[in-house]
Amino acid sequence: MSNDQEQKGERIAKALARAGVGSRRDVERMITEGRVWLDGKKLETPAVLVESLQGITVDGEAIGDVAETKLWRMHKRRGTLTTHKDPEGRRTVFDQLPNHVGRVIAVGRLDMNTEGLLLLTNDGELARYLELPANAVLRRYRVRVHGRVDETALKKLEDGLTIDGTHYGSIDAKLEKVQGTNAWLTVAIREGKNREVRRVMEHLGLVVNRLIRTHYGPFSLGTLNDGAVALVPEKQLYEVLADFFKDGTRSVAAPEKKRDPSKWAKGQGTPRR
Structure with a gap:
């Protein structure tokens, strides 16, 4: 991160995306809808720099601590929507997620009648990286x-x-x-x-x-049962997306942490010799 970024912070949309609130575009839309407040004042523009998540609320709720970046594979059922809320009350992919998954966003979308692999993450910046046309995933x-x-x-x-x-x-x-x-x-x-x-x-x-x-990309549907969800092992995640983790997770919302491969569970892959 440059000295300029360290002094001035970063755009609030990027910080909230890293916190899993949504993609940068989602956050910008939330701001225009008057749903994001900073230090008791409703934000009128996404062109705001922040140095932490302190004082930010979305829909009246404070943003909690940012978790480590995680990614899940889901076998999306045909007939479900890739959206958090549907005004017509139709089933969505988020309706029956296990509680331990927490707040996540979808990487891209599959239309209602498309099935198969859907990636979910708690990190909006990772979703953006995987979706960007320039990355040609x-x-x-x-x-x-x-x-x-x-x-x-x-x-x-x-x-x-x-x-x-x-x-x-x-x-x-x-x-x-x-x-x-x-x-x-x-x-x-x-x-x-x-x-x-x-x-x-x-x-x-x-x-x-x-x-x-x-x-x-490098992730496959494999043998996931219809509607099932599986966490991508940390070892696999950090190995196959090494380019993203070089700088993609740097954010005032979540200070960069060094990985310790020795702590990865043996079941997450065979250690290199």
């Missing part, structure tokens, strides 16, 4: 489609395409198997734009009737 899907699959058209997706003014970058799509009038594809994308896989398949004349995310 690979997402893999298994897709069941109805219609005739043209493998030549699938191959052309590697060059990217534009649909109704929206450009999609290179997409790796391969035919896995055909079952009657349906077919299974494997699809890999790096941008994660809204409903990207569905829109691209529709553009090819295919109807998606099942969409399962199997991987998000």
Whole structure:
């Protein structure tokens, strides 16, 4: 952290994101909605620098101590929403989380009828890192489609395409198997734009009737049961996201801490010799 940052603090949105309140964008929206207060005064702008979380309240509640960065894998059920509250009362992925998980935010979103791997974290900065298009984190899907699959058209997706003014970058799509009038594809994308896989398949004349995310970056769905949640072991988290932990967690909200690999449980991986 530069001397300038140490003297002036950091933007409140970054500090609250690190505290797990939400992404920076979420926090900025909360400020415009009048939900964030500092030292008894409602904030009018996110352009505020803070040196700690002291005196900050969100929805009338003080922000507690910041926990160590954690990440969970969840097998999202089809028919659930990736949102904390739904005005129509529909089921969300947060409704049945175990109490010990605490306050978390989703890394990106899966639409209501998409299932499979959803990452959850207590660190908004980690969510931002994994979502940023510039980081090009690979997402893999298994897709069941109805219609005739043209493998030549699938191959052309590697060059990217534009649909109704929206450009999609290179997409790796391969035919896995055909079952009657349906077919299974494997699809890999790096941008994660809204409903990207569905829109691209529709553009090819295919109807998606099942969409399962199997991987998000280095993390996989594996054998997680439908609706289950599993904590990513600390050893794995800090090894596969080493670039993020070099500077991504530095914040006035949570002073940087050195890791001690000797304390990692044996069950979290085989120690290197």
